[in-house]
Amino acid sequence: MNEKTLVLIKPDAVERNLIGKILSEYERNGLKITNMRLVTASKETTEIHYEEHKGKSFFESLVSYLTRSPIVALTIEGDNAIERVRTLNGTTNPADSGDNTIRALYGISLSENTVHSSDSIESAERECAIWFN
Numbered sequence: 555m556n557e558k559t560l561v562l563i564k565p566d567a568v569e570r571n572l573i574g575k576i577l578s579e580y581e582r583n584g585l586k587i588t589n590m591r592l593v594t595a596s597k598e599t600t601e602i603h604y605e606e607h608k609g610k611s612f613f614e615s616l617v618s619y620l621t622r623s624p625i626v627a628l629t630i631e632g633d634n635a636i637e638r639v640r641t642l643n644g645t646t647n648p649a650d651s652g653d654n655t656i657r658a659l660y661g662i663s664l665s666e667n668t669v670h671s672s673d674s675i676e677s678a679e680r681e682c683a684i685w686f687n
């Protein structure tokens with residue numbers, strides 16, 4: 555089934571000039587980038603994006619990390635795109651992420667893990683609408 559998912563290339567990656575390398579991972583796997591913008595995320599937008607984590611111990615540091623410098627927001631489309639992008643990204647903690655996943659290659663830590671992507675059709679619709687009205 556053709557799907558659309560949201561990806562954020564997070565501050566740690568943009569700061570280290572990794573945008574091109576990360577985009578090429580999606581493209582060489584046959585996925586299409588269909589919207590893209592470089593943006594400094596506001597606190598409000600970031601809190602809405604991560605609302606499911608509100609109240610958790612790491613929420614404040616997550617928001618301050620994501621807003622500290624520019625990110626790239628993009629939508630990616632393709633057959634089964636939500637799962638394929640998550641497989642390419644790897645697990646949340648780069649230390650546990652499979653070989654050659656984006657987080658294993660470039661992630662710094664559990665909190666600075668380089669990329670975000672939607673985890674379901676419902677969250678993809680919600681998150682695409684947050685970053686691309």
Ligand code: CMP
Nearest residue numbers: 607612616646664665666667669670671
């Ligand atoms: P992401 O996939 O963007 O979704 C939520 C983010 O919260 C996650 O990546 C991590 O960056 C961060 N996160 C999740 N769990 C923790 C944790 N235990 N400590 C710090 N950050 C976390």
